[in-house]
Amino acid sequence: xxxxxxxxxxxxxxxxxxxxLLTLKKGDCLCATCRRSFSLIDSxxxxxxGRPLDHLDHSYRDGDVCNDCLRWQNxxxxxxxxxxxxxxxxxxxxxxxxxxxxxxxxxYAIIEAFRHDVCRVFxxxxxxxxxxxxxxxxxxxxxxxxxxxxKALAELLSxxxxxxxxxxxxxxxxxxxxxERLQMENVFRLRMSLPLEKPLVIIDDIYTTGATVRHAAKxxxxxxxxxVSSFTLARA
Amino acid sequence: MRFIDVEGKLxxxxxxxxxxxxxxxxSRIDHIVPLPLNPQFSVSTKLLSFLEGRHxxxxxxxxxxxxxxxxxxxxxxxxxxxIVQTEQGWRCRRCGNENTHLFASFFCARCETICTxxxxxxxxGRVSECTPLLVSHxxxxxxxxxxxxxxxxxxxxxxxxxxxxxxxxxxxxxELLIWAVCGAGKTEVLFPGISRALELGKRVCIATPRxxxxxxxxxxxKQAFPAVPVIALYGGSDERGTLSPLVVATTHQLLRFYRTxxxxxxxxxxxxxxxxxxxxxxxxxxxxxxxxxxxYVTATPHKAWQQEIKLGKRQAVTIPAxxxxxxxxxxxxxxxxxxxxxxxxxxxxxxxxxxIERRLQEGKQAFLFVPHVELLERVVVILKQLDNRIEGVxxxxxxRKEKVHAFRKGNIPILVTTTILERGVTVPNIDxxxxxxxxxxxxxxxxxxxxxxxxxxxxxxxxxxxFFHYGKTKEMLKAKxxxxxxxxxxxxxxxxxxx
Numbered sequence: 001x002x003x004x005x006x007x008x009x010x011x012x013x014x015x016x017x018x019x020x021l022l023t024l025k026k027g028d029c030l031c032a033t034c035r036r037s038f039s040l041i042d043s044x045x046x047x048x049x050g051r052p053l054d055h056l057d058h059s060y061r062d063g064d065v066c067n068d069c070l071r072w073q074n075x076x077x078x079x080x081x082x083x084x085x086x087x088x089x090x091x092x093x094x095x096x097x098x099x100x101x102x103x104x105x106x107x108y109a110i111i112e113a114f115r116h117d118v119c120r121v122f123x124x125x126x127x128x129x130x131x132x133x134x135x136x137x138x139x140x141x142x143x144x145x146x147x148x149x150x151k152a153l154a155e156l157l158s159x160x161x162x163x164x165x166x167x168x169x170x171x172x173x174x175x176x177x178x179x180e181r182l183q184m185e186n187v188f189r190l191r192m193s194l195p196l197e198k199p200l201v202i203i204d205d206i207y208t209t210g211a212t213v214r215h216a217a218k219x220x221x222x223x224x225x226x227x228v229s230s231f232t233l234a235r236a
Numbered sequence: 237m238r239f240i241d242v243e244g245k246l247x248x249x250x251x252x253x254x255x256x257x258x259x260x261x262x263s264r265i266d267h268i269v270p271l272p273l274n275p276q277f278s279v280s281t282k283l284l285s286f287l288e289g290r291h292x293x294x295x296x297x298x299x300x301x302x303x304x305x306x307x308x309x310x311x312x313x314x315x316x317x318x319i320v321q322t323e324q325g326w327r328c329r330r331c332g333n334e335n336t337h338l339f340a341s342f343f344c345a346r347c348e349t350i351c352t353x354x355x356x357x358x359x360x361g362r363v364s365e366c367t368p369l370l371v372s373h374x375x376x377x378x379x380x381x382x383x384x385x386x387x388x389x390x391x392x393x394x395x396x397x398x399x400x401x402x403x404x405x406x407x408x409x410x411e412l413l414i415w416a417v418c419g420a421g422k423t424e425v426l427f428p429g430i431s432r433a434l435e436l437g438k439r440v441c442i443a444t445p446r447x448x449x450x451x452x453x454x455x456x457x458k459q460a461f462p463a464v465p466v467i468a469l470y471g472g473s474d475e476r477g478t479l480s481p482l483v484v485a486t487t488h489q490l491l492r493f494y495r496t497x498x499x500x501x502x503x504x505x506x507x508x509x510x511x512x513x514x515x516x517x518x519x520x521x522x523x524x525x526x527x528x529x530x531x532y533v534t535a536t537p538h539k540a541w542q543q544e545i546k547l548g549k550r551q552a553v554t555i556p557a558x559x560x561x562x563x564x565x566x567x568x569x570x571x572x573x574x575x576x577x578x579x580x581x582x583x584x585x586x587x588x589x590x591x592i593e594r595r596l597q598e599g600k601q602a603f604l605f606v607p608h609v610e611l612l613e614r615v616v617v618i619l620k621q622l623d624n625r626i627e628g629v630x631x632x633x634x635x636r637k638e639k640v641h642a643f644r645k646g647n648i649p650i651l652v653t654t655t656i657l658e659r660g661v662t663v664p665n666i667d668x669x670x671x672x673x674x675x676x677x678x679x680x681x682x683x684x685x686x687x688x689x690x691x692x693x694x695x696x697x698x699x700x701x702x703f704f705h706y707g708k709t710k711e712m713l714k715a716k717x718x719x720x721x722x723x724x725x726x727x728x729x730x731x732x733x734x735x
Contacts (some may be wrong), residue, residue, distance in 0.1 A: 004337045106362040107355055109340035142345045144295075146362065152342075 005031035006113050007098065029112045038098075039090040040117060041235060048072070048087040049210055050125075051235050072210065082217045083227060085207055086125040087235035089119050095234050099205060103149040111152050118156050122231055127199055132157060135216055136165045136188075136202040153233055154203040162200075164191045165216055178209040185213060188219045202230040237261075237294070237366055239315070244269030246315055250676055251305055261347040261366030263317045273311035273373060284312060286477045287372040289439075289496030291330060291522065293318075293361050296492075297370060298477070304370070312374050318363035330353035330363050332518030337558050356515060357473075357491060371494055378437035379481055385431035387424070387460040394555035394731045395425045402429030402531060404437070406499050407690050411530045413545065413552040417722050418535045418688025421559035423453065425461055426501060429531070434464060434481055440497035440649045441483040441523065443490055445507045446659075447471065453484050487516045493523035497602075500524045503723060506538050506681055507659060535688060536681035557726035561733035562697035565690045567683070569712060572704040575672060579611060584618050588704050591669055596623050596649055602667040604652045605686055607675035615671065616652050624664040628652040659685055665696035673703035673712050683715035 012031035044053045048069035102110040134150035166189045213230040238259035239246040251260040307313040333356040346349030353364035405412040406429045416422045447470040454468035467475040473528035544550035572585035595602045609630045616628035629639045643651045690699035
């Protein structure tokens with residue numbers, strides 16, 4: 001029987017190559033049209049935050065670092081808190097729609113559509129010794145959603161997960177400006193102590209201003225971690 | 237969420253203090269005992285009227301759980317399973333889904349176990365094993381209205397006959413199909429029937445697939461029935477918490493109702509893609525009362541229904557003439573060779589170009605329909621060489637509204653489009669052409685709808701409809717025959733203007 005596309009629910013003919021057959025890799029759970037609509041971040045990226053630089057005007061970058069990251073670097077409070085960020089997809093209209101269906105409507109199953117790219121991009125940029133730290137939801141938000149999207153992403157990677165951050169219940173991040181996000185008190189708390197020698201990778205769904213992952217990174221550094229980076233599904 | 241089951245009586249885990257017992261998702265509780273209604277209980281009318289006639293999730297009810305739960309304890313509300321296990325797998329009780337591939341499971345933070353949910357109706361909030369559906373057992377007295385109809389326009393002969401059939405269907409709780417040609421004036425046909433229903437204290441719902449139709453219909457109904465509170469329901473509307481005797485809703489919103497309506501009107505039944513149809517069928521059956529009137533309105537009933545009407549198995553009334561009394565313009569066919577190949581090479585079939593150029597010269601606006609989005613882009617590039625103001629529009633186009641508006645204003649001479657504009661958009665005095673009318677996407681219904689764009693106003697009741705093709709199809713012939721048949725019937729029934 002032909003499979004149904006995970007997103008558009010239409011029947012499709014999966015493309016199978018010889019290497020798929022030889023490696024017994026599972027076929028794509030999306031039809032070719034839906035798969036093509038996802039924009040992967042590749043080639044020219046900001047060496048700090050992993051955003052695509054190809055559409056960025058030269059006045060918004062300095063060499064291979066974007067202006068946003070220069071601002072972080074010039075801020076003594078935030079300088080060097082986060083080693084780097086890498087993201088899988090461009091946060092465009094398609095990704096907005098897909099992520100919103102996944103996390104706000106709560107269609108958990110969509111996670112499968114990200115699996116292959118998430119694993120590939122992660123192993124390209126990060127060490128296999130990494131320990132993953134998913135950005136937590138507050139208890140209230142976790143109940144509302146039913147699952148933590150960042151933890152769901154971390155679970156794709158078959159690496160050790162340290163669910164050690166906790167957060168207070170506050171209004172939604174997406175309603176705040178960069179300035180407001182920075183001014184906020186750090187909402188994260190650490191539940192237990194850290195394995196200090198391992199590289200830590202914070203996992204989240206979207207990197208917008210980078211404030212969330214930096215707040216989390218700061219907590220981890222305060223606890224003694226020396227190598228903290230982040231990895232997100234999408235980069236706005 | 238989880239419930240503690242105390243001999244068939246449910247207690248939400250968060251409210252259960254003195255009881256100890258295993259908390260479970262509602263779908264794993266075998267036997268739920270209905271509780272008797274306590275007439276002495278002082279109810280929250282706000283809550284009960286919010287829930288009246290509905291099938292809602294807890295997340296959709298803006299009331300505290302303890303308030304909801306006391307109404308359960310006194311028999312006014314019941315908790316029902318959202319998902320039930322069947323022999324083959326699962327069934328969603330909100331949308332009727334039984335397709336295995338449209339269910340998925342995850343570790344749920346609400347019930348702290350692996351929880352299965354329905355993916356088909358997820359856009360309306362997740363229904364899972366631990367999600368109760370709430371139903372109210374309270375029914376308010378129906379309001380009766382005396383002569384609620386303020387509209388005093390005149391119905392055409394065809395409209396009049398159909399309107400009488402609607403009134404009869406309302407009174408006797410019948411099922412009826414109104415087959416009204418494009419431009420027949422179908423909304424007015426419903427007015428006398430709605431009026432009769434309101435006089436009898438019945439609840440009426442008009443359901444239509446598209447939000448823009450809901451938004452257009454609601455003010456017209458408010459004007460026609462000024463004393464009746466009309467509510468409009470669509471994704472994102474703010475009138476959710478009220479129930480009125482006259483509801484206009486998108487068809488999906490019917491999933492949130494439960495045995496509520498005495499009269500359900502389904503507009504443009506044929507407009508849905510085949511795949512979503514079973515869900516909407518289920519929605520309609522759930523939202524209407526078991527004994528109630530069901531009225532379908534369409535310009536293009538699908539094949540099975542046409543057959544049933546022919547055999548007299550389906551109660552139907554046709555309105556074969558437009559309200560202005562001029563016959564429907566009939567499409568003509570013109571072979572245009574292998575146009576796909578031509579378009580790929582950046583060329584256009586000569587006769588189609590000539591047709592477009594003629595329109596441009598005469599300054600007459602036109603729609604050009606093409607089968608697919610991918611072709612649309614190429615066609616627009618080619619046609620822009622003839623006139624740079626020519627534009628293309630498709631379903632996912634972000635500037636869709638703006639382009640349609642610009643066309644209405646006359647700023648775009650030719651609008652190239654996919655089948656999205658086959659319904660709804662009416663602009664006076666235009667011509668229509670289809671490029672590649674042989675494509676599978678152009679079914680009999682789609683072609684009749686496309687032809688129905690032409691000659692809508694009484695001022696300009698005619699126009700050119702040209703199906704350019706690379707081989708005639710049965711669908712093209714059926715569409716043309718249907719239009720000719722309607723004209724003939726209108727003539728025979730004396731509905732066409734003389735001279």
